Amino acid sequence: xxxxxxxxxxxxxxxxxxxxxxxxxxxxxxxxxxxxxxxxxxxxxxxxxxxxxxxxxxxxxxxxxxxxxxxxxxxxxxxxxxxxxxxxxxxxxxxxxxxxxxxxxxxxxxxxxxxxxxxxxxxxxxxxxxxxxxxxxxxxxxxxxxxxxxxxxxxxxxxxxxxxxxxxxxxxxxxxxxxxxxxxxxxxxxxxxxxxxxxxxxxxxxxxxxxxxxxxxxxxxxxxxxxxxxxxxxxxxxxxxxxxxxxxxxxxxxxxxxxxxxxxxxxxxxxxxxxxxxxxxxxxxxxxxxxxxxxxxxxxxxxxxxxxxxxxxxxxxxxxxxxxxxxxxxxxxxxxxxxxxxxxxxxxxxxxxxxxxxxxxxxxxxxxxxxxxxxxxxxx
Numbered sequence: 001x002x003x004x005x006x007x008x009x010x011x012x013x014x015x016x017x018x019x020x021x022x023x024x025x026x027x028x029x030x031x032x033x034x035x036x037x038x039x040x041x042x043x044x045x046x047x048x049x050x051x052x053x054x055x056x057x058x059x060x061x062x063x064x065x066x067x068x069x070x071x072x073x074x075x076x077x078x079x080x081x082x083x084x085x086x087x088x089x090x091x092x093x094x095x096x097x098x099x100x101x102x103x104x105x106x107x108x109x110x111x112x113x114x115x116x117x118x119x120x121x122x123x124x125x126x127x128x129x130x131x132x133x134x135x136x137x138x139x140x141x142x143x144x145x146x147x148x149x150x151x152x153x154x155x156x157x158x159x160x161x162x163x164x165x166x167x168x169x170x171x172x173x174x175x176x177x178x179x180x181x182x183x184x185x186x187x188x189x190x191x192x193x194x195x196x197x198x199x200x201x202x203x204x205x206x207x208x209x210x211x212x213x214x215x216x217x218x219x220x221x222x223x224x225x226x227x228x229x230x231x232x233x234x235x236x237x238x239x240x241x242x243x244x245x246x247x248x249x250x251x252x253x254x255x256x257x258x259x260x261x262x263x264x265x266x267x268x269x270x271x272x273x274x275x276x277x278x279x280x281x282x283x284x285x286x287x288x289x290x291x292x293x294x295x296x297x298x299x300x301x302x303x304x305x306x307x308x309x310x311x312x313x314x315x316x317x318x319x320x321x322x323x324x325x326x327x328x329x330x331x332x333x334x335x336x337x338x339x340x341x342x343x344x345x346x347x348x349x350x351x352x353x354x355x356x357x358x359x360x361x362x363x364x365x366x367x368x369x370x371x372x373x374x375x376x377x378x379x380x
């Protein structure tokens with residue numbers, strides 16, 4: 001499946017130029033300088049500066065980690081949806097099950113200065129997120145990035161070995177305007193491989209019932225559910241197959257098993273089963289899956305309003321040029337309007353082979369910010 005770059009709109013690293021303050025003292029010893037760090041479950045990071053300590057995450061870290069991510073996001077794109085609850089899910093909740101994570105704290109004041117996440121995304125694909133405080137001395141920040149990205153390589157090797165792989169792709173990213181992060185990745189041997197457009201479309205109340213219906217012969221429906229609200233497995237598998245086949249000719253496409261696909265999407269704090277849609281087309285053999293769209297909830301924003309985010313949209317090659325993508329997009333926009341949401345966001349390859357960015361622009365989406373994918377091949 002095609003690589004996508006997600007940020008804290010979905011609970012991942014992604015914040016304004018305000019500095020992040022050190023956490024005050026609390027009952028479990030956090031905020032008490034070296035005494036607080038000494039009470040933690042520490043992690044060995046080779047050549048980590050002695051002024052810092054690497055520790056394993058715990059639930060009490062979520063608020064401070066959310067501040068760290070929010071500052072990172074706002075510098076990169078001007079806003080952030082990072083919240084304590086979404087970060088907690090990644091830090092120690094369901095999202096932590098497929099990630100190896102390290103927090104770095106200063107020994108003298110217990111301040112959180114960095115967060116490393118190494119995500120076992122799929123066989124042969126390891127996502128690396130390294131977020132470092134932006135108000136650190138540049139040389140200090142560069143040393144931390146070097147040590148943590150080296151540790152990420154070690155963790156990725158362990159993951160690949162566990163999967164009996166002979167290599168893996170290290171997949172990281174940076175905001176287009178974050179030259180510091182780009183320098184960190186370049187120094188660690190990563191190369192820039194792609195630019196992504198992050199686009200948004202405002203939603204109006206009239207979008208709930210004014211958008212064109214699907215063309216004749218096209219049907220768009222939600223995945224079916226059982227009486228208990230859980231989805232029907234056949235429909236989920238159909239969505240997965242359509243997306244796998246749709247992205248086969250896209251940049252950095254790779255196979256992701258059905259269990260990996262479902263588990264990863266369920267890790268997202270904004271995941272909802274009623275945000276999965278399947279499109280079919282009529283053929284002489286009967287209806288066949290033609291496209292799929294999976295979306296999630298992001299926000300709320302500063303005004304308390306949520307938005308929808310399109311995690312995946314794909315159209316099978318046999319159905320391209322028949323209006324399936326527009327039908328799926330109209331469906332998710334109408335759904336967002338019915339729910340009173342502010343808008344619908346998505347991301348797209350700036351060099352999409354299908355010209356998808358042009359389609360989105362023609363339907364009201366505008367580019368809000370850009371990110372970059374940085375990759376490095378790692379042989380065992």
